Amino acid sequence: MAGETTTIARPYAEAIFGRASESDKLDHWSDMLGLLSALVQDARVAAAISNPKLESSQRIALMQDICGEHLDAEGQNLVRLLVRNGRLGVLPEIAALYEGLKNESQGTIDVQVVSAYEMTQDQEDKLAAALKKRLDRDIRVTSEINSELIGGVLIRAGDLVIDGSVQGRLRKLATELGI
Amino acid sequence: MQLNPSEISDLIKSQIEKYEPETEARTEGTIVSLTDGIARIHGLADAMSYEMLEFPGNTFGLALNLERDSVGAVILGPYTHLSEGDSVKCTGRVLEVPIGEGLLGRVVDSLGQPIDGKGPIEATETSPIEKVAPGVIERKSVDQPVQTGLKAIDAMVPVGRGQRELIIGDRQTGKSAIAIDAIINQKGTGVKCVYVAVGQKASTVAGVVRKLEEHGAMEHTIVVAATAADSAALQFIAPYSGCTMGEYFRDRGEDALIIYDDLTKQAWAYRQVSLLLRRPPGREAYPGDVFYLHSRLLERASRINAEEVERITNGEVKGKTGSLTAFPIIETQGGDVSAFVPTNVISITDGQIFLEADLFNSGIRPAINAGLSVSRVGGAAQTKIIKKLGGGVRLALAQYRELAAFAQFASDLDESTRKQLERGERVTELMKQPQYTPLSTAEMAASLFAANEGYLDDVEANRVVAFEAALHSYMKSSQQALSEKINTEANFNDEVAQSLHDALKDFKANHTW
Numbered sequence: 001m002a003g004e005t006t007t008i009a010r011p012y013a014e015a016i017f018g019r020a021s022e023s024d025k026l027d028h029w030s031d032m033l034g035l036l037s038a039l040v041q042d043a044r045v046a047a048a049i050s051n052p053k054l055e056s057s058q059r060i061a062l063m064q065d066i067c068g069e070h071l072d073a074e075g076q077n078l079v080r081l082l083v084r085n086g087r088l089g090v091l092p093e094i095a096a097l098y099e100g101l102k103n104e105s106q107g108t109i110d111v112q113v114v115s116a117y118e119m120t121q122d123q124e125d126k127l128a129a130a131l132k133k134r135l136d137r138d139i140r141v142t143s144e145i146n147s148e149l150i151g152g153v154l155i156r157a158g159d160l161v162i163d164g165s166v167q168g169r170l171r172k173l174a175t176e177l178g179i
Numbered sequence: 180m181q182l183n184p185s186e187i188s189d190l191i192k193s194q195i196e197k198y199e200p201e202t203e204a205r206t207e208g209t210i211v212s213l214t215d216g217i218a219r220i221h222g223l224a225d226a227m228s229y230e231m232l233e234f235p236g237n238t239f240g241l242a243l244n245l246e247r248d249s250v251g252a253v254i255l256g257p258y259t260h261l262s263e264g265d266s267v268k269c270t271g272r273v274l275e276v277p278i279g280e281g282l283l284g285r286v287v288d289s290l291g292q293p294i295d296g297k298g299p300i301e302a303t304e305t306s307p308i309e310k311v312a313p314g315v316i317e318r319k320s321v322d323q324p325v326q327t328g329l330k331a332i333d334a335m336v337p338v339g340r341g342q343r344e345l346i347i348g349d350r351q352t353g354k355s356a357i358a359i360d361a362i363i364n365q366k367g368t369g370v371k372c373v374y375v376a377v378g379q380k381a382s383t384v385a386g387v388v389r390k391l392e393e394h395g396a397m398e399h400t401i402v403v404a405a406t407a408a409d410s411a412a413l414q415f416i417a418p419y420s421g422c423t424m425g426e427y428f429r430d431r432g433e434d435a436l437i438i439y440d441d442l443t444k445q446a447w448a449y450r451q452v453s454l455l456l457r458r459p460p461g462r463e464a465y466p467g468d469v470f471y472l473h474s475r476l477l478e479r480a481s482r483i484n485a486e487e488v489e490r491i492t493n494g495e496v497k498g499k500t501g502s503l504t505a506f507p508i509i510e511t512q513g514g515d516v517s518a519f520v521p522t523n524v525i526s527i528t529d530g531q532i533f534l535e536a537d538l539f540n541s542g543i544r545p546a547i548n549a550g551l552s553v554s555r556v557g558g559a560a561q562t563k564i565i566k567k568l569g570g571g572v573r574l575a576l577a578q579y580r581e582l583a584a585f586a587q588f589a590s591d592l593d594e595s596t597r598k599q600l601e602r603g604e605r606v607t608e609l610m611k612q613p614q615y616t617p618l619s620t621a622e623m624a625a626s627l628f629a630a631n632e633g634y635l636d637d638v639e640a641n642r643v644v645a646f647e648a649a650l651h652s653y654m655k656s657s658q659q660a661l662s663e664k665i666n667t668e669a670n671f672n673d674e675v676a677q678s679l680h681d682a683l684k685d686f687k688a689n690h691t692w
Contacts, residue, residue: 004248004249006221006248006249007247007248010248156207158224159206159207159208159222159223159224159225160204160205160206160207161204161205161206161207161268162204163204163205174237175233175237
């Protein structure tokens with residue numbers, strides 16, 4: 001995620017989000033953008049769309065062929081626009097920004113919880129309730145296990161990182177001691 | 180670094196006491212690009228300007244550019260172990276350095292970390308490097324002198340406590356020498372000194388520290404060194420760090436003296452950082468805020484009134500004013516004072532000591548140009564006796580230089596012109612002073628008195644230096660009471676004048692030079 005591509009992607013994401021809210025197709029757009037961004041990240045597709053031998057019309061055709069009926073008329077328009085502006089590469093960024101806008105409007109946030117050991121359902125519920133209170137949003141939790149943490153949990157919600165892991169504490173102690 | 184075992188365990192003990200294993204919630208970002216010590220970081224949405232950022236591997240950076248989608252930060256120190264994709268954390272603190280008495284006698288880097296191998300710094304307090312200068316209400320006018328121990332400066336361009344006096348000149352004209360002499364002369368006066376070396380050779384800094392140690396001046400001095408090998412970011416923050424250390428003394432009702440050696444190199448370092456951060460370049464490729472870079476630094480050198488000292492110390496120190504006197508140094512190229520940075524700093528400071536390569540090469544050292552050197556507030560703060568005796572020296576010297584240039588073409592001169600030329604020649608000789616030999620007020624007064632009262636008129640111009648040396652040793656050995664009186668009272672009256680007349684007559688009658 002580069003700073004400059006974010007700047008380029010923002011107007012697209014905002015426009016798509018505006019259009020999606022108007023036509024009440026937030027989830028549909030979400031699916032389409034997910035598909036498109038997965039597509040341009042595929043090595044073969046990426047090679048094809050950056051191939052200078054291909055003309056714009058061929059690129060559009062290629063994208064539409066692969067997506068088939070997953071893209072509606074507006075989705076096809078977006079592809080055409082992006083090809084014409086030479087911005088197919090920023091699709092993953094557009095998708096990420098769009099998801100952020102969507103979450104914000106729906107009052108939800110994606111939270112990643114990394115723990116050293118698998119948590120019980122009870123623990124997860126407690127954590128989810130506490131996070132919901134702290135962040136003041138509906139949360140969608142994705143959990144992960146990483147034994148390198150030694151103990152405790154590490155919670156990521158956007159930029160915010162709550163580090164309650166043993167690894168984090170040890171690192172902090174090391175910094176305090178200047179080693 | 181040499182550490183004794185008790186120091187290590189003490190350190191660990193204190194750190195363990197302080198250590199609070201709280202769960203930390205901080206915002207995190209990712210390095211997107213890393214070029215020449217500048218990191219562009221994605222994320223960190225709530226980073227503050229000048230906030231310290233924590234990079235992996237105990238490395239810190241300074242957030243300078245806050246943009247919509249990224250943060251531009253300079254990395255303080257080595258950055259080769261960092262790479263794209265590393266995570267960066269906010270610390271929620273602006274950059275701070277340790278302050279206090281424990282720093283005296285030490286050599287530290289821009290972050291206040293010791294680099295002299297004498298173990299950790301004993302300082303419990305820290306303070307932000309960027310602070311706002313005292314306002315109008317908190318200030319007091321400058322009316323006490325800072326004695327530099329150099330005749331030429333104390334007589335012609337006197338400096339007061341809380342003043343900013345620029346030392347400007349080409350390379351190799353003795354700029355740093357003046358500053359070092361001023362530090363040495365503060366021994367025993369209670370004035371604490373901070374010497375900030377920016378972009379100098381490490382060997383030069385080591386030489387300065389050794390000289391200060393030799394003259395017993397290190398006990399009241401802090402040396403902040405950002406050498407040429409340090410990153411540009413460290414060079415550009417060094418003066419602010421030094422200023423914060425000096426302000427500690429000012430805010431406690433003491434007097435401090437800070438030397439920025441030199442601000443030209445700091446401006447270069449800042450220019451480098453700014454260009455790498457892609458800020459638009461202006462005149463001479465400096466960024467738009469290079470004036471503010473120096474003005475906000477030099478405004479912090481000030482004298483504050485007793486009420487403010489009382490307020491800052493919560494009533495611990497009463498009835499004492501505090502001051503921070505600054506000697507910024509600027510190096511010119513080929514004597515060009517109209518370049519960008521020199522004109523800026525000249526306009527900010529309360530006067531300048533202008534050093535000339537021609538004078539230096541013709542053996543007049545310190546090579547002060549009497550015509551161009553001024554002190555805008557120092558007159559009010561000058562020692563009374565020096566003010567009385569040295570009052571006419573600057574004007575006389577400036578006139579002499581003009582007359583001397585003119586008289587080269589004249590074949591025969593009238594009596595008064597010839598006299599003026601001869602007097603000027605001797606005063607020029609008298610203003611010479613070797614390095615590392617600051618003079619006391621009494622010695623200075625004796626020299627100036629001899630010149631004013633015509634005791635030098637029958638001394639050959641090339642013997643004036645020897646005459647003065649003999650006079651000083653005579654004053655030291657045979658006129659102790661008088662010297663003592665002048666040094667403590669620093670007042671000039673008929674009685675002192677008579678004693679000086681007697682002393683000089685006795686000296687001229689009975690001594691050789």
